[in-house]
Amino acid sequence: METNNPFLSFLQQNRNEVCEEWTERIKELVDTKLLAVISDQMYSNICNEYINLIMNHLENPQEDQTDKVNDFAHKTVQYGWTLKFVSSAIKELSIIIFNRMTEEKSDKEKIELVWEIDRYLSPITNEVIHQYADSWERTVSLQKIALQELSAPLIPVFEHITVMPLVGTIDTERAKGIMENLLQGVVKHRSQVVLIDITGVPVVDTMVAHHIIQAAEAVRLVGAKCLLVGIRPEIAQTIVNLGIDLNQITTKNSLQKGIQTALEMTNRKIVSLEG
Known part of the structure; x- marks a missing residue:
């Protein structure tokens, strides 16, 4: 052209x-x-x-x-x-x-x-x-x-039992999202017991512990119970050294033990089937 x-x-x-x-x-x-x-x-x-x-x-x-x-x-x-x-x-x-x-x-x-x-x-x-x-x-x-x-999903593992696995650093902004997802999920799944798994959280300081305590209290107010699982030895030592009071929250060192406790709290238990 x-x-x-x-x-x-x-x-x-x-x-x-x-x-x-x-x-x-x-x-x-x-x-x-x-x-x-x-x-x-x-x-x-x-x-x-x-x-x-x-x-x-x-x-x-x-x-x-x-x-x-x-x-x-x-x-x-x-x-x-x-x-x-x-x-x-x-x-x-x-x-x-x-x-x-x-x-x-x-x-x-x-x-x-x-x-x-x-x-x-x-x-x-x-x-x-x-x-x-x-x-x-x-x-x-x-x-x-x-x-x-994806940062704070609430996963139903059994009827009335849900797990929230946390991975990575928790700051104030993320803690707010965790709280929102937690409360919405508890209501949506009709959870009676919620397990917060901190296995993947590298550091638990006073601020992180404060957010976890707040989350547990909020779960209690909507009619469910909260378990904190995945507490590694170094995390336990940090919590003790900082003087953080987690007496109001049931804690377990692994997700497996947490689920066993959650089943007991909902009047169930894991049994072995013999052939």
Whole structure:
């Protein structure tokens, strides 16, 4: 298609060469870990997709490309590309285009072309960066919600008996989520006994113990009983040294013993069946 735009004409005539060179430049910039999991074809595809955005913008400057730009930005987020990397990659494309378009041109012509390239590329570049930021925020927000849901699950193991396994460090924000999940789960599963398993909690200090005591008290107020299980020797020693009072909570050193106690509290027990 004939065009009066020299920038668009250049891309139409040199698209494949530009895309190949840009793909190789990107692979030099990318982290080696990402390079190992993303194929050459995927790099080529995303380079072609971005050049398509530019050409579509030049051919139809009045057309709204927000959806296309958003799709492109979302892909870069899913690939694990950082904003710094995306910005550097786009800058490399500008350099490639400039170098190819300024072969055998005077310094004055080169300066004029710098402004032209910036004028043509900036609208798409700015929109990609904006959409990338939005897509990244949405992705991080969804991941945070998913992690919160997984960080303190309440698992029914027997009728009226549930277990909440805790793994990792417990801070104030996470403790709030644990409390909410615990109370909602107790009501949902009609639990009579809840076992809080701290086997995977590396450190139990005064703050963590305080949150556990609060959780146990809250469980009691909704009509259930709370057992604290998974207390390792070093954790027991820390609790004693800190003078933390857990007398109001039944404690067991393992989940197995905790479940046995929970069954007894609900008038059941484990028996062996002889053949």
